[in-house]
Amino acid sequence: AISSTDNEHQHLRYNPLRDTWVLVSAHRMKRPWAGQVEKPPEEHTPRYDPRNPLCPGNTRANGEVNSDYDSTFLFENDFPALQPDAPDPGSDQHPLFQSKVARGVCKVMCFHPWSDVTLSLMKKQEVVKVIDKWAELIEELGTTYLWVQIFENKGAMMGCSNPHPHCQVWASNFLPNEPALSDRCQRAYYQKHGEPLLLQYAKQEAEKKERVVVETSDWLAVVPYWATWPYQTLLLPRRHVLRINDLTTEEREGLADIMKQLLTKYDNLFEISFPYSMGWHGAPTGPHLNKDNSHWQLHAHYYPPLLRSATVKKFMVGYEMLAQDQRDLTPEQAAEKLRNLPEEHYKTREN
């Protein structure tokens, strides 16, 4: 078995949620980096900017005025990739030219009225409000739509065009590729082993400890055994939970705690507001609400791009795009590094 000290040799690891492999070449961290350097994240975002369309009371691109919100704030994306009324494109019938109708809605949700905070720096009760809103959205949009994707792009490096803390929700009449694959993998595992994949996984990781970053009585955040991004993590409840709206009040409080802890470690890693894309995966909704989804377990994926420093990211390019994901440090090395970081945020730490 791979020991956490074998950091010298490449090997492959299996991702059971995607039925794919990742090439782990830890010794690659030794190579010098002469490539592209990113701009570090902006450290001085004003709390309120009259030109920022996400701030309370401001006017957006379509002329609508934001309410004077003091907690979370939800609105329709002004440039939605999914609209509720798209026509059916029909199909050419030829197997190589297949198309399908795509209908849905895209929403944006601000986490907080201030532009200069992030989830890691918000008060626990403010984070709980975000979680409650996520649960409401899954509940409401889930009555109609088959899949409701909640995701956050954080930082300019992740294509996020606005520093104001916010996430997006894209709901669709179809099951997108990633959850479709995850659904197949979890179902096959359940049929074979009689227990949900991620429930068995959480138990194993809680015992092994070497990939755990933070844990609470109800939650676990680990660098998964099959992580592809350098500091990728998987956040999941220890109890069998299908969807975020199934979480109890206590579990939501616990989730706010562990999110703050995990995101504080992320920010502390390079002492910057850590960029990432994250999102929630839970059992499908809409027509799937009445089906058996016992194979599912709620979880969030965090995919941060940085590798070496605040300005050097991992490029998932040539070999990764054409052949297979490859990583330059082991998941155990990444977990250890994150685990050993201070629990207090670098911005609030006393010197």
Added chain:
Amino acid sequence: AISSTDNEHQHLRYNPLRDTWVLVSAHRMKRPWAGQVEKPPEEHTPRYDPRNPLCPGNTRANGEVNSDYDSTFLFENDFPALQPDAPDPGSDQHPLFQSKVARGVCKVMCFHPWSDVTLSLMKKQEVVKVIDKWAELIEELGTTYLWVQIFENKGAMMGCSNPHPHCQVWASNFLPNEPALSDRCQRAYYQKHGEPLLLQYAKQEAEKKERVVVETSDWLAVVPYWATWPYQTLLLPRRHVLRINDLTTEEREGLADIMKQLLTKYDNLFEISFPYSMGWHGAPTGPHLNKDNSHWQLHAHYYPPLLRSATVKKFMVGYEMLAQDQRDLTPEQAAEKLRNLPEEHYKTREN
């Protein structure tokens, strides 16, 4: 059927090489962009730089001295992700903690002694030499290795740390995820339809024309019906060819021609040295050399990141990472734009 003029509504398209779908939301190009802007590619690379480890006669990181090459030049990657002698990691046996041995070699191949040229600007006969070398590499490494991935990361935006024109070759004892998926899809199609998927596809596109960018008597370059990157293209021969070393002398000349034409259009699009990752996929090698690979057709994928201009790329982030690829213009729009660009390179054009 989707007509090339329906650029207003989102729909899904099927990628038969990956068994996945892409969300096409053409109307998204209307949104303004306030996000990250890339540094445009460096326009003034010196022809020879005494500190560049890829130039003729220079010394590399490991102390080796490059020959005074005047054509292509091949050497072992000084920081290989794959090494020939990695130990077998063993496996924990648990289905959620599976690992496998990974062995291989990583090589780098310079295309030309000068740092200030690209394939688009090289002479046709110089490009033929690159193709001949690719064929030799598939032939030689293919006797031992199951998969030989030839790929080029071009431009700092694509994680390329050196402006000198070069590609990489990573050969492995395993079939990586992407070719494994493509192998499965091509095989299933062949079994069902009795003809190779990409051979049928090339015929259809050559007739339909709306996605063709450039074509010659032997080759075709199209923006595939299922393209995910804005200006992604697929380059393939019209004849049934399994591997690059099976190309005739005439077909190699034709390939040099069409590559120069395609890459010139790419450079002309935003009048910069166009960044991309590209790579070749052909029938597997090593133990697969004696098997029936009739379902395979040789092809190259070009994945360029730019969307709107020389400095605004498409971010494949949140929704794309967690749910599904999404594009902001139709493949037909992209093909038309590329097709209509001048055939002469902007750098050699007379004003």
